[in-house]
Amino acid sequence: MTRRLMEGSEAIAEAALAAGCRFFAGYPMTPFTELLEHFARRLPETGGVCINAESELEAIGMAWGALASGARAATGSTGQGLALMQESLSEITRAELPLVVFHMARGQADYYQATRGGGHGDYRHLVYAPVDVAEAVALTQLAFDRADRWRNPVAIYGDYLLAHVAESVAVERLDFGPLPAKDWAADGTLGGSGRSRNVNSLGMRNGVKGIEPESFWKRLQAKHDEMARLEARSDAEATDGAELLVVAFGTLARFARFAVRELRRSGARVGLFRPITLWPFPADALRAAAASARRVAVLEMNAGQMIDDVRLALLGAAPVVPIGGISSDAAGFGIGPLLDAERVRGRIEDALAGREVAG
Amino acid sequence: MKAHKVGLEKPALQLGVDHDLCPGCGEPLALRMLLEAIEEVGCAQRAICVVGIGCYTALTPLMDVDRIQALHGRAPSVATGAKRMRPDALLFTLQGDGDMVSEGLQEVIHAAARGESITCVLLNNGVFGETGGHMTATTVLGQRTKNSLEGRDAAYHGHPILIGDLLAQLDGTAYAARASVHDAAGVARARRMLRRAFESQLRGDGFSFVEILTMCPTGWFIGTQQGPEYLDRVLGSVHVTGELKRDGRYVSTAALRSRAARAASRSAGRGA
Numbered sequence: 001m002t003r004r005l006m007e008g009s010e011a012i013a014e015a016a017l018a019a020g021c022r023f024f025a026g027y028p029m030t031p032f033t034e035l036l037e038h039f040a041r042r043l044p045e046t047g048g049v050c051i052n053a054e055s056e057l058e059a060i061g062m063a064w065g066a067l068a069s070g071a072r073a074a075t076g077s078t079g080q081g082l083a084l085m086q087e088s089l090s091e092i093t094r095a096e097l098p099l100v101v102f103h104m105a106r107g108q109a110d111y112y113q114a115t116r117g118g119g120h121g122d123y124r125h126l127v128y129a130p131v132d133v134a135e136a137v138a139l140t141q142l143a144f145d146r147a148d149r150w151r152n153p154v155a156i157y158g159d160y161l162l163a164h165v166a167e168s169v170a171v172e173r174l175d176f177g178p179l180p181a182k183d184w185a186a187d188g189t190l191g192g193s194g195r196s197r198n199v200n201s202l203g204m205r206n207g208v209k210g211i212e213p214e215s216f217w218k219r220l221q222a223k224h225d226e227m228a229r230l231e232a233r234s235d236a237e238a239t240d241g242a243e244l245l246v247v248a249f250g251t252l253a254r255f256a257r258f259a260v261r262e263l264r265r266s267g268a269r270v271g272l273f274r275p276i277t278l279w280p281f282p283a284d285a286l287r288a289a290a291a292s293a294r295r296v297a298v299l300e301m302n303a304g305q306m307i308d309d310v311r312l313a314l315l316g317a318a319p320v321v322p323i324g325g326i327s328s329d330a331a332g333f334g335i336g337p338l339l340d341a342e343r344v345r346g347r348i349e350d351a352l353a354g355r356e357v358a359g
Numbered sequence: 360m361k362a363h364k365v366g367l368e369k370p371a372l373q374l375g376v377d378h379d380l381c382p383g384c385g386e387p388l389a390l391r392m393l394l395e396a397i398e399e400v401g402c403a404q405r406a407i408c409v410v411g412i413g414c415y416t417a418l419t420p421l422m423d424v425d426r427i428q429a430l431h432g433r434a435p436s437v438a439t440g441a442k443r444m445r446p447d448a449l450l451f452t453l454q455g456d457g458d459m460v461s462e463g464l465q466e467v468i469h470a471a472a473r474g475e476s477i478t479c480v481l482l483n484n485g486v487f488g489e490t491g492g493h494m495t496a497t498t499v500l501g502q503r504t505k506n507s508l509e510g511r512d513a514a515y516h517g518h519p520i521l522i523g524d525l526l527a528q529l530d531g532t533a534y535a536a537r538a539s540v541h542d543a544a545g546v547a548r549a550r551r552m553l554r555r556a557f558e559s560q561l562r563g564d565g566f567s568f569v570e571i572l573t574m575c576p577t578g579w580f581i582g583t584q585q586g587p588e589y590l591d592r593v594l595g596s597v598h599v600t601g602e603l604k605r606d607g608r609y610v611s612t613a614a615l616r617s618r619a620a621r622a623a624s625r626s627a628g629r630g631a
Contacts, residue, residue: 022444023440023443023444025440049443049444051439051440051443053436054465054469055465057433057436057465057466058433058436058439058465058466058469059436060436061429061430061433061435061436061437061439061440061466062436062437062439062440062443063440064427064429064433064436064437064440065409065427065436065437065438065439065440065441065442065443065444066440066441066443066444067440068427068437068440068441069407069427069440069441069444069445069448070444071444073440073444087430088430088433091430095428186407186425186426186427186441187407187425187445187448188404188405188406188407188425188445188447188448188449189404189405189425190404190425191372191397191402191403191404191405191406191423191424191425192371192372192403192404192423192424193404193423194374194423196422196423196424196425196426197425197426198419198420198425198426198427198428199426199427199428200426200427200428201428202428204419204420204428206420207374207420208420209379209417209420210417
């Protein structure tokens, strides 16, 4: 397979097509817009459909219908647009539909939104945070597989840089093994058979009047517990004997990785832990990676969100300090001055020396 | 709770005849016409119904048709996604006036403007029945609801929306009609309109829309027996029945009202 220079948006769209995505709907918004553009150009060429929806509410509604009829489908936006979609995002989880959501965020301040959500009720989404375009290609395909396997939404958490930086990548179709048949999908064929389907989020079952919320919600909880047990992914390097462990995700983790490798070469006892899944948070792996750490430094570009999950994972086993903070460009697109190797290196050096880091 | 009968002989696509809606409710009648119309156009094995949220949601276990449950107001976009992936299916929504005209107005208008090959079916009783009789965007002036206690007042509550007129005037709409199940002739007419809408969809003409006025004596705070008369007189005089768009020609509700008034005066003249 040939490698080609592609910006993240194009590579992600190509990865979705390779995974068999046949439907996309979205509403333009920076930095998600180019992803929509690539789907709009490429889906019709491959027999699929991309609709320029009249709002984010309709975009996710359209994806819902495509999914319920059995197709692989996706939508996306940035944090603001996803805020509009929250009712559907939580309800689609209860309808057990395999939605893939591309969250091209304006920076990292949507960590809570992606991992806690703003929708109603108990629900969970698998959330992948790729560090670069090549990983985004792999995780996008994994997202479609896991969505189908769990019948649960899966989100890709990207940002402005992931969407717009061009890297040399090859998009190859990945095979994750056979999936169960979508015999639950409402394709119209079972009318009049007595076995027609009702794809719903209320726990309604055929032949049973009314709903059974408690048993239905408990069944979903058990599924989400199982997802939490099996789906956590992370990456760690130089953690053996590390006195300081830096925790970072997504684009910022790429800067942290560069700085940690440099510092390591100069003899500093510093390691890096990178959650690939933001939910489930890789707590067990983090505890193992932090075994020798005297300090854990959380580098994230927000007021402090992932740090909650780091503290919950470590439960006081090591002091946890924030070394990131709010950092933005003039437009608020999340390309802040903190996205700078020297600055990141300086913050890590401060943490190594036990100095307070001004956020 | 006592179960009520939809009808003595059920359509083939109807599972059972018992429902749990109120006595005198018009929605089970409308559902029956819908299921019969699907059979009439020969689409039992390729129909997909996208259901909104309202009293009629409780009727969906009676439907032996593949269904997708949507959020309140969101059925037209859900139907859009399903239709684009299943272009051979007969795709229709089942929504109430609170669902379609209050919460989801933008959805249905854009679906029509796109000329989406789906049929949106509105069960209009002018109230939120499920919450116990509250004002919707189609509640008529003077109509008493739990949040317009002295009757809907244009100056205070605003005017009702004649949704059929909004939709019929869009280029993407191929067929739009309004029926009322207050009497036997109206029930039969509802089925004919549903059949025409489905036929229009199957020909690929564009978007189609059928509004069915239904009784809600509980939400109107009147006796069960008074439902049909109230529907015809109070809602029917504003949301006048008839075909609003067919063969590319739009006929406004105002024109239908004048036509009905002329017909009434002719028959009154004959009676004199």
